Amino acid sequence: MLNIIGLGLRGTKSITLESFEVMKSCDSVYFETYTSISPGSTMADLRNALGRKLLEAGRDFIESEKDIIDESRDTKVCLLVTGDPLSATTHNQLRLDAMKAGVEVRIFENSSIISVIPGVFGLMHYRFGPPVSIPFVSRSFFPTSVYDKIEKNISMDLHTLLLLDLKDGKTMPVQEAVRILEELERRRKGRILEPERDICVAIAVSQPGQRLVFGTMGSIKKSGVEGNPAALVLPSTLNDSEETFLNEFAERL
CATH class of the missing domain: 3.40.1010.10 (Tetrapyrrole methylase, N-terminal domain)
Structure with missing residues (x-):
């Protein structure tokens, strides 16, 4: 068995x-x-x-x-x-x-980051699109399909959970993930991952030292926020309840 x-x-x-x-x-x-x-x-x-x-x-x-x-x-x-x-x-x-x-x-069964992330930020589960994984990239490997998946969720006004790749027992650094998103925006010449777009950062969810922050991509980059394990959320348009909850449950940077 x-x-x-x-x-x-x-x-x-x-x-x-x-x-x-x-x-x-x-x-x-x-x-x-x-x-x-x-x-x-x-x-x-x-x-x-x-x-x-x-x-x-x-x-x-x-x-x-x-x-x-x-x-x-x-x-x-x-x-x-x-x-x-x-x-x-x-x-x-x-x-x-x-x-x-x-x-x-x-x-x-048990809880997972996929099931817990919406609630910790006060976002509605039913308003999330498919999760998107951000892999480590290199000169020879830079999949722009990540951008396509994010764009599709945004087009349907759905939040996007971004799962960060793993290496040496740790998730990808938050700042590296932000740089990859910026580079995706540059390569695709789009307007969905601009510095003014809000992004949420969850660190050590359900563990001692849990930290929930949000702000624009520009402010998250400027803050240098880091932690492990980490996951990101790109929120779509927030309804009134979500906006209230997010501002109460997470720290704005």
Whole structure:
């Protein structure tokens, strides 16, 4: 059996009692480090709480799938995922392939950055378009499709959650993400990511040290605000409630 367990955003503090009991009953427990970031001590805290070894599952292990699926045929296996396990295509693909291989799969849901971000800023969930990922770029890799996705959301008056790429256990620096947005605007010669456009920055959501700020892209750049893990929101037109909530729940820079 394969148990895919969401840890939520608070590390051991957001694990349900049922999930913890399942972890204790499994023959192998894998901690996934590929798709998202947990609070720094989560793996050590879990190891101490369970009194057992946790196996680290990186990108190659998760994407190859074969080893974990084969192991799940005859033993009880846990895969621990920060956030919600069904928010990422990676885990749904693993779920599907395991089921096709005749392996029983159980899912234990939890909160994720996608489900929490709208509420922390006081924005309405139903007014968000599809999330957009901002990847690390280089001279040879600079996908402008990011701009197209943002533009489509804006054209429908929908807010856009910007998920920042991961490297070395951290999200992309906020200021680097802002520079990429500026460069996208320059390359596409558009008028949707100008310095006057408002942008929201969420740092360490649901964790000690959480910080929520918003302002124009120009003011966010000037402030030098940083933190990890981070995510951004490009708000569309705010309704009266959203405007009130955002001004109360977040710090304007």
